Amino acid sequence: MRDRLGRPPALLVLPAVLATLLLLVPLVAMVASTSWQDLPGHLTSRTALDALRISLVTSTVAIAACLLLGLPLAWLLARVDFRGRGALRALVTVPLVLPPVVAGVALRSAFGRTGLVGEPLLAWTGFAFPFTTWGVVLAHVFVSMPFVVIAIEGALRSADPRYDAAAATLGATRWTTFRRVTVPLALPGVVAGTVLGWARSLGEFGATITFNGNYPGTTQTMPTLIYVTRQSDQDAALSLSLLMLLVSIGVLIALRDHWLGTP
Amino acid sequence: MRDRLGRPPALLVLPAVLATLLLLVPLVAMVASTSWQDLPGHLTSRTALDALRISLVTSTVAIAACLLLGLPLAWLLARVDFRGRGALRALVTVPLVLPPVVAGVALRSAFGRTGLVGEPLLAWTGFAFPFTTWGVVLAHVFVSMPFVVIAIEGALRSADPRYDAAAATLGATRWTTFRRVTVPLALPGVVAGTVLGWARSLGEFGATITFNGNYPGTTQTMPTLIYVTRQSDQDAALSLSLLMLLVSIGVLIALRDHWLGTP
Amino acid sequence: MRAGRLVADLQVAGRVEAGFTAEPGEVLAVIGPNGAGKSSLLHAIAGLVDATGRARLGDTDLLALPVRERRVGLVFQGQLLFPHLTALDNVAFGLRARGASRAESEAVARDWLERFGIADLAGRRPRELSGGQAQRVAIARALATGPDVLLLDEPFTGLDVSVQMALRMELGRHLRDFPGVALLVTHDAIDALTLADRVLVLDGGRVAQVGPPAEVAAEPRTSHVARLVGLNLVADGDTLLAFPPDAVVVSLQEPEGSTRLRWRGPIATLAPHGDAVRLMVHASPDLLADLTPAAATELGLVPGREVWLSTKATAVSRYPARR
């Protein structure tokens, strides 16, 4: 069903090539101006490895949480008619437009030591999110969730709802239908949402540092390490970015292969 | 086809409610701690209005460019079999994981006055991107494009490709098919991608300030203004954020109504 | 199993408005022209469209239940096989959804595929099946869960003759033992006449006639049913006249005698029908007439030619057009 339909028209290929160049050229230019010989150094530096580990762990936990909570929300928005659906959909979009630092401030107002939820939480359990790895996860979830929910909702709405009806006539509960029909049918969209959310969370910087600060081994993620490094050593910062890029590409490619068969 | 299928199960509603709370509580907490009486003041402040205007204009131009270039790219990735498709898809994902500041640095290596492309461009045309409103647009396009492409590709891949084949038998070129069949069928996903990209670009801060500086009236967007204001006046910064939120929610709701009929 | 009488009086706005009852074990054929509301009626019973009215199965109020608790087995007109599941998994889906183990479900599913002669295609996705193969999977999927009510929307479309015959047998056997109510939508007179205990005729969204197949076939109330069973139907005030095409006499001049049973019009088509030639004539209404090829040639019949049709009163059955 591919090229049988005719060669892709210039009207589409040209913009696509332009888009590719636009994304490619800055990366090439950056990589070209980066010192590769520093890379092995970072791979053995405790700080860099710690930050990389925290980044990978927190984004992965965060994206798991985003899927766990966001997939049902996306489903609700796409498939269930209820009052206030429009408002809820708008609400989900809001954190998207918050500059990350403001997102951090919002998180603090809610989950900080003196925050709306944070204060009672601290009083009852002695636990507070800020300055902990859990706080980093929380920040990641907050900034990534909208991406996950909106991308997946879009995909769910493109999928034919009549299959859900067919499943119901066969005796499937909505939960079974969700698990065995709705989500599998929208899988490419779900994967896209996951990739977006994970990447967003991996690159997240402003909200995390505002809400959690930056301490090596607990809250210092790659982006915060890169940011502080940049203040004194530009080259080291770039080569750290490169390290992060390579690792995340590796993860993404592995994920895709695993989830979607051939990429 | 809605609740006939049975009441939404607690297994889905509960996580969705949790997700909603997670997004809602920080916003409520933030709004609660913001001084609303400053809001009218901002609405008459030249700086704030300039920044708001630049933000809206640049994100809108940026998302238009993203769609113009990114939609074809998403289509190519979803519908055309070619060598290197997997690599191209990975490439598109890369800018997602770049922390914004690093994205700014990458942009500078490419389009800066002494950059890979920027230098010849300056020599031939006398034009350079950095520190201009065009530069802001460029930065926005660079950071938002991956969101647009990946979200839309996911939606396109969920849509049934046999309709494309049907269109071809009716004599439609791939371009006509793209315009009249493929994109309309994946419209919810395309809208989702657009919303994500626009919002990402509206909240964009790091890449913009790194690549373009922070000149009121030309490159100062809302997020950069908020950054500067925060240096001296936390409250004013928050209330500027609030202003931005309100405006963007307004725009999003208007857009949705316009594009999708009832929200 | 909730076997019981199905008492339904359902309205789907703008699509169908039909009341009927069906006894447990009964097979009710639902016939009617395109757009008569047959699928809508089935979907209303299954709960897939918003319907008002009543629908009781034994003691159960179906309308109060969500789709999945109605325990209907529905063969959709458009199949709607799950595209991401294999044929086997499609058939096993309902069993697993109702709590059977994977092994058990697959064994039952495989058994159904076997019965329908497509066991070797168990591992294929719907897109890798031919139209008729997919249709068989769709029927198997609906039957496999052992539903209380069977709703079959044109189940034999796209099947080849032998499969149709075999499936009609298989389904006939199944329906004979089936304790619940079965509704069978069909455009085929044979299905309606051989598989059904009673026939429900829909026309323009309303019930035009209900009765045993033989009665409906003998005294059709709608032109659609008349055409389906191959009769001509003419309304004469409150009386309906039905007569077979081979009782129609074709002539070029106005027939003599005082019979009111004569009509005039151009020939619309002319086609072989068994050993005879079948004419369709644009009279009011359209009428069919069979005559021998020799007679057709002799009269020089060609499409467009004006002819007179008449029939002997003895060949006509007359019955009131009451509802």
Added chain:
Amino acid sequence: MRAGRLVADLQVAGRVEAGFTAEPGEVLAVIGPNGAGKSSLLHAIAGLVDATGRARLGDTDLLALPVRERRVGLVFQGQLLFPHLTALDNVAFGLRARGASRAESEAVARDWLERFGIADLAGRRPRELSGGQAQRVAIARALATGPDVLLLDEPFTGLDVSVQMALRMELGRHLRDFPGVALLVTHDAIDALTLADRVLVLDGGRVAQVGPPAEVAAEPRTSHVARLVGLNLVADGDTLLAFPPDAVVVSLQEPEGSTRLRWRGPIATLAPHGDAVRLMVHASPDLLADLTPAAATELGLVPGREVWLSTKATAVSRYPARR
């Protein structure tokens, strides 16, 4: 318009492998059991599946062209109407894609809907149409562009009798004037016999027989065609024997005489067929036999009962089983 002879010899791996020619203006019926490769053949001509071999239309090598330049009109087995467009826009789509103005396309499309009796549904989306209504839109969509080759994959499925009859007329008229090649896939003997100039019989992905309808009906080479035209078919070495069900004698004892034309087996089904009762007997192969209801009652025939079948040699037509 590239009217010309269609010379095809196409292979789709694992699905079909068929060579045939069709003259301009000819209607070729494609028949065969489910999974025989009929749809695959049509899709190969349209360019929707990867096919090897040759396909020339006049001077044009179809295989070298992308789908849209092949100028085929394809009615898909699953309709595939664009769900986001109205019935009118669906039909107008091809015209607009080929460059006609909006007004012009819509006028032509409206005209087609009118002809198929669904002009009042022009503004509906496919999901708001009944199955038969949608099928008519699908046919209209394929015809509206004025293609060089018409590929109709079971176009009459889901249509009610009168519409089928009307559409068969309409299509017959259209095909008579149609200068190109038309391929019509069908499971209905009437379509094959009345609309087609020649019949192409597929079986297991290969061409089993090609010939004029009358010839194929009289001397079927596959059990599928035999069943389709209502004949029994028995192979006797290199010779095929065909005989009608009403030439079969049913008895409870082994028939006397030395005829080799006798078989034995349990009755599989027993159903009214016209005025007669039709038996299907599981002999090898399965055989049909018609007898009077009186005879059936007298012999005490019930499903499962073992019977003997025999036929007079005079009722049997014999012909070689060559390809």
Added chain:
Amino acid sequence: GGEGGAGAHGELTVLAAASLTDVFEELATPFESEHGVDVRFSFGSSTDLAEQVADGAPGDVLATADEASMSLAEDAGAAREAVTFATNVLTIVVPEGNPAGIASLADLADATWVRCADEAPCGKVAQAVLEAEGVTAEPVSLEEDVRATLDKVLSGEADAGLVYATDAVAAADDVDAVEIPGADEVPTSYLAATLEQSEHPELAADWLAWVTSEEGRTILHDAGFGTP
């Protein structure tokens, strides 16, 4: 005299470290009326600004919060000779009312406190001060800049933070300052320079003169800055 410099319709663009936001805006008002020009600021992090200047960012004056950034711009040949126009010293800030009762650097040991990261200018100063005082207490966070450090205290997330005296002055309504004896041993310097790409070099020089003038120093001093 009101009509000097680059003329009545000129515009002076100053690229300045974010920590100078308030004081520079205050300095701009009299300058604008005196020279009949508009002063436009582009605030950002010192490193960013220096890099931008090196990349040809439009502007007349660069003011950084440390020497390293300024030398970056100088090395690129974009900044003319720099002058130190202000200094700053480290101080402890605590939330209003000092809930954790911090009276000296030594008290940090039991507190949730924050300071700048080692790589940031304010972090270098903090490191030096802490080392000089022999304090080994570990903070919960190494903030990216002094603003973020102050922010953690302002919001009550941290019991104390090490920030510049100027920050303590600016936030005096919401935080209390605890002076660090010996902090003036390790001051940090603010440098300013006119830029190669300046289109109004004279006006730029006037700005430098203005911030280093007696009047300018008073304004800087009121904001908590020290003078070199």
